Amino acid sequence: MALLTTAVVLLTVVVALHLLFTFGLVSRIHELQQQGAQVRDSNLPQPGTVIPAFSVADTNGITFTQADLDGPMQVGFFSVGCGPCRTLSDALLADPPAARFVSIVDGDPSDAGATARLADKLSGLGRVAVVDVDDPVLSAFGVIAFPTLLHTHGGVVTASGSKLSHFTDQPSPVA
Template sequence: MILLTTAVVLVAVVVAVHLLFTFALVARIRELQQHGGAHAHNTQVPRPGTVIRPFSVTDTDGATITEADLDGPVQVGFLQVGCGPCRMLSDALVTAPPAARFVSIVQGDPDAPDATARLAAKLGVLGRVTVIGIDDPALTAFEVVAFPTLLHTHSGVVTASGTRLDDFADATTAPAKVA
């Protein structure tokens, strides 16, 4: 009988702890939904104020693109071949092209050169396109760790960042540079 009582008490304690964790999780999700809307900053993209470090890539026309080419307002899109959200974003970009100059940086897939070429051609209507490899230094220069990533830059400084076109509604001026 003591063993049964101990087992019931132990199960009750475990259930109570799980309920507390569940309520805490639900509360946190609600908090994020209320405060995390379009104005929350995605931690997977570079923060506004980030200075773009030196980089050099070759576009599909054979010309070199460096950080010096990001003078004035420029939007930079990082997309990856085979990425569903990247495909949806590229469709949205082609449908509603950005007002600022646009540079597309495509992480190609060596196992799918045709898909890489199609995505590069599709984005070519927006502006300059470059195809990079998986560990290209340009990703480090821009601090890009996830795809898709969209950046609005002004004179080499990130002014807005996100993963959707509407993340750029207020991207008009350059913020102070951050370290």
């Protein structure tokens, strides 16, 4: 009988510890899920960010600088071979933004044809500049991932996201 009592007590302790561990794990997963909602924005330039001086030539050879951000504008950052970039560019082309639009394309030096096709496609939205991955314009805008879409006004970021759905609660800048 003592052996049975010991086994039941031991089993009760093991089950209690298991339940405690499970509740801790569920709590941690819930905590990580709540943080996950904030992670999307942590990689993007935040509203209120002032864009520092930059200069980049577009595909027509015209220089695009900080001074060109004088009014409402959208700036999209795309990369060759990026599936989400293709999805975002298709959505933008299907319903073009009202504001002026500039596309910055991270070109692929090993595939000039793909770079040219993407730049040509995006030209339907407005100006296009093709840059390398280490171009200072990416640093000026604080872009570290593709795609990135920024709404700006007067050289200040007013909204940012990587999908059009990230802007559902944001008014679109109007030119």
